[in-house]
Amino acid sequence: MPTQNSKIHLGRRAFLINGTLTLTAASLCPRALAGNEFKPKLSIGLITDLHYADKPPTGSRHYRESLAKLDAAAAQFQKDQISVLVELGDLIDAADSVEIEQRYLKTINQKFSKICPNRHYVLGNHCVDTLKKEEFLDGVGQKKSYYSFDQEGFHFIVLDSCFRSDGVAYERKNFQWTDANIPPAELTWLKEDLKSNEKPVIVFAHQRLDVSNNHGVKNNKEVRSLLESSGNVIAVFQGHSHQNDLKTIGGIHYCTLVAMVEGTGLGNNGFSTLNIDNQGNVQLTGFQKQKSRKLN
Secondary structure, three states: OOOHHHHHHHHHHHHHHHOOEEEEEOOOOOEOOOOOEOOEEEEEEEEOOOOEOOOOOEOOEOOOOHHHHHHHHHHHHHHHOOOEEEEOOOOEOOOOOHHHHHHHHHHHHHHHOOOOOOEEEOOOHHHHOOOOHHHHHHHHOOOOOOEEEEEOOEEEEEOOOOEOOOOOEOOOOOOOOOOOOOOHHHHHHHHHHHHOOOOOEEEEOOOEOOOOOOOEOOOHHHHHHHHHHHOOEEEEEEOOOOOOEEEEEOOEEEEEOOOOOEOOOHHHOEEEEEEEEOOOOEEEEEEEOOOOOOOO
C-alpha cells in the first residue's frame, strides 16, 4: 500500500502530465492544450507593484497613475468574473511619515477593496517602509502576513519575506530592501503547511525566490527546497523586480509579473487573470505589458 508521501508525489506527477501550466497573452483566446475549449472553474485577478503615492513621477514610476490603471484592471476583472483577487506587494510607495503613508493606503485600498470581497495582500518592502506590518494589515483588513487558504480544490500560500537576516521584521525604515529573508518560524510553518496538504499548490510572494541578486530572497534555496520536496507545488507568482520573467527550477514555475507603476498612460499598465480548469490546467492571461508565454 503506498505511503502518504508517495500519494502526494503521485498526485503531483499525474497533475503535471494531465495538466499543463500555460502562460499566454491577452490577445489570445484561452484554449485547452488538447484542443478543447478552456473552461476555468476558478479565476484569480493578479496585480503587483502599484506603488501608489500622491507625489510626482520619479524616473519611470508614475505613482498617481496607478489609480486609473487599477480602474482599468478592475473593469477587466469584472468581465473575467474573478472570484479571488491577489496583489503581490508594494501596493503603496514610501512616505516621510506614518500619517501620509496611511493616507496613501486608504486611497488605493478604497478602489482595490471594491473589486472583489475575497482578496489577499502580499507584503512588499514599500508597504512597510514607514508603517509597521500591523498598521498595514489593519489598514487592509487582513489578519496575517503569511498564511494559506483553499479554493476549488487548490491550495494557495501567501509568503512574507519582509524580514532582515537577523529575523527582525521590516518597519519604520529599519531595513535595507536588498536584505529580504523568510525567517525560521515562517519556514517551520511552511514545512508543516505543505506536509499537511495533498492539493496542488500555488504560491504568492513579493521578493523573488528564483534569483540570488538584490531582488531575491537571501535564503531562497532553502525555501525552494521545501517547495520542491512537497511534490505538490505547481507555480510561484511574484513581483518586486518590475519585469516580466519566467524560470523553471526543480519542476516549479517561477513567474515574475510586470509592475503596474512603470510608465505613463494606460498602455503601460500591467495585470493578469489566472485561470484554473477542472482538469488542473493553469493559464495566466496577461494584459498590456504582461508578456505572452506558454509552457508545456
